[in-house]
Amino acid sequence: MARDQKAYILVLPSLFTTGNLFCGFYSIIAAFNHEFERAAYAILIAGIFDVLDGRVARITKSQSQFGIEYDSIADVVSFGVAPGVMAYVWGLSGFGRVGWVSAFFFLACGALRLARFNTISESIPKSYFLGLPTPAAANLLAGYVLVQSELVLPVPDKIMLCLMFFLGGLMVSNIRYRTFKDFDLRHRRSFIQLVFAVAAMVFVAIRPEVGLFVVFGYYALWGFIRESIVWLKGRLVDKKRKVRWDLKSKENHEL
Secondary structure: OHHHHHHHHHHHHHHHHHHHHHHHHHHHHHHHOOOHHHHHHHHHHHHHHHHHHHHHHHHOOOOOHHHHHHHHHHHHHHHHHHHHHHHHHHOHHHHOHHHHHHHHHHHHHHHHHHHHHHHHOOOOOOOEEEOOOHHHHHHHHHHHHHHHHHOOOOOHHHHHHHHHHHHHHHHOOOOEEEOOOOOOOOOOOOHHHHHHHHHHHHHHHHOHHHHHHHHHHHHHHHHHHHHHHHHHHHHHHHHHHHHHHHHHHHHHHHO
8 A cells, every 4th residue: 555655656746747748738739820828828837837846746755867857858848849939930930040040049058958957956056046947938938928919019029039049048057046945934024025025916916917027037137137246246356456466566566
């Protein structure tokens, strides 16, 4: 009886991973049928399944190498192939070769990012990801398609083309993105943080398409901006040190 129960628990996370894979496949079919809103929502739902399969595996203590490999394969389909196909059919096909190359670039960067994650995940802190997570990049593309269905933005296809290259670059970069695994709501937080959290929830509830795009966009951009600020500060500090060293060397030489 105990052996049967253990076998059942090992299968449970894979069911959520299969749900992730199904949503990715459905998104591709919907994109070919020009049902772009359904394709976008399928990618968003795939992201929910991707979060749940990991949570269930940890709760049931049924993490396995098989689950890790299966999850990576499902992620390549749902967060690499599906958004790439959706973006190409939605608006990138008009750019010809550049359009499908941008979609492939996004897919390849997503696959490389997943392969790197599986290789170095044990050697980096659990508090952050190295490079933009593939689900976040795919969800941002899905959010953009949904936003475009609500708000008519200028040159939407050109914006999508830029997003494919920009997000692909972020996925394979060394920019750190917080995982929120160490985020504990039981700890004390400032009143302003609570106000912002409530405001974000209300905004998403009123305009879910726009709200989700803003949330995922903020997550992607904040890591890029934060690392850029840190890099600039480091450059300024190094420059000041160099100036001080040159002045000190000049004084010693004069003496």
